[in-house]
Amino acid sequence: MTTDPMQVRIDGPSPAMSVALDLAKRSLWLAPVVVFGSAAIWGIEGVYSTLYALLIVVGNFLLSAYLLAVTGRISAALMAGAALFGFLLRLGLIFLAVMLVRDAWWVELVPLGLTLIVAHLACCSGEMRYVSGTLASPGLKPQPTPNPYLPSSDADDAAASDAVPSSSNAAPSAPNAQ
Amino acid sequence: MSAIVNTANTVLAQLPDGATAADAKGISAASSAGFAYGLAAIGPGIGIGYLVGQAVQAMARQPESAGQVQTTMFLGIAFTEALALIGFVVFILLKFV
Numbered sequence: 001m002t003t004d005p006m007q008v009r010i011d012g013p014s015p016a017m018s019v020a021l022d023l024a025k026r027s028l029w030l031a032p033v034v035v036f037g038s039a040a041i042w043g044i045e046g047v048y049s050t051l052y053a054l055l056i057v058v059g060n061f062l063l064s065a066y067l068l069a070v071t072g073r074i075s076a077a078l079m080a081g082a083a084l085f086g087f088l089l090r091l092g093l094i095f096l097a098v099m100l101v102r103d104a105w106w107v108e109l110v111p112l113g114l115t116l117i118v119a120h121l122a123c124c125s126g127e128m129r130y131v132s133g134t135l136a137s138p139g140l141k142p143q144p145t146p147n148p149y150l151p152s153s154d155a156d157d158a159a160a161s162d163a164v165p166s167s168s169n170a171a172p173s174a175p176n177a178q
Numbered sequence: 179m180s181a182i183v184n185t186a187n188t189v190l191a192q193l194p195d196g197a198t199a200a201d202a203k204g205i206s207a208a209s210s211a212g213f214a215y216g217l218a219a220i221g222p223g224i225g226i227g228y229l230v231g232q233a234v235q236a237m238a239r240q241p242e243s244a245g246q247v248q249t250t251m252f253l254g255i256a257f258t259e260a261l262a263l264i265g266f267v268v269f270i271l272l273k274f275v
Contacts, residue, residue, distance in 0.1 A: 004238065005234045005235065005237075005238045008234075008237060008238045008241060010237060010241075010244050010248065012245075014248070015245045015246075015248045015249040015252070016248055016249070016251075016252040019249055019252050019253065020252070023256075060259075061256065064252070064255065064256070064259075065252060068248070068252065072248070076234045076237055076238055077234065079230075079234065080230045080231060080234045083226060083230040083255060084223070084226060084227055084230065087222070087223065087226050087255075087259065087262075088223075090259075091219060091262055091266070094263070094266065095266065098266075098270060102270070102274060109270055109271065109274055109275050110271065110275060112270075113266075113267035113270055113271055114267070116263055116266075116267055117260065117263055117264055117267055120256070120259075120260050120263055121257075121260055123256075124253060124256045124257050124260065127253060127256075128253055128257075131249055131250065131253060135246060135249075135250075
């Protein structure tokens with residue numbers, strides 16, 4: 001097995017992309033809080049600026065993960081290059097995204113800048129707790145479970161039976177048994 | 179720091195005679211904000227380079243743990259990038275507010 005980063009490829013589904021999508025979902029939970037906060041202080045311009053900043057943060061995460069996923073399938077060394085030059089590229093894109101709209105009537109720079117920092121750090125902190133928990137205890141990772149009150153397809157039933165063994169054929173669980 | 183002062187002095191020495199104190203203040207504020215943004219991007223650049231280099235080495239040595247390494251690497255990149263974002267926000271607040 002080679003250990004040359006130029007030849008190592010990272011196949012399979014990209015964890016970075018799933019983390020980025022998870023971060024995007026977390027930003028949906030965060031959005032009402034920051035939007036109401038900025039609406040209370042800066043009014044309608046604050047709302048628009050906050051939503052624009054959230055869009056920039058989520059787009060930044062998704063672009064970063066996409067670059068890592070695509071280049072990781074080619075080579076690990078190329079992924080390292082994409083991470084570094086992608087950092088410069090994304091900083092430039094964020095700079096452009098803010099500079100192009102800074103004179104627009106709906107832009108208030110203070111909530112825009114504060115939301116960029118707060119949303120970025122809040123999403124990362126929430127995701128870090130989740131990732132730390134699942135790395136420390138992989139068994140606690142949420143599994144897709146069927147809702148018994150909703151109609152489901154046969155494929156869902158098959159996937160659920162694979163993921164969660166039924167009580168009739170599963171061995172009795174005894175976590176503390178020696 | 180002396181480079182910033184020297185650059186600001188050079189720029190101020192080239193001002194035309196009609197320039198006011200407000201113009202000089204605006205120019206020095208713009209150059210200071212630009213230097214702040216540039217300096218703020220250096221640290222995260224070094225951090226991301228070191229982080230990704232170590233992660234790639236780990237993935238090359240143990241490909242079976244590439245998923246975990248990549249997950250933590252991505253979060254590390256995101257946290258390191260927050261420093262550059264803070265520098266950028268300070269730049270736009272200094273320059274335009």
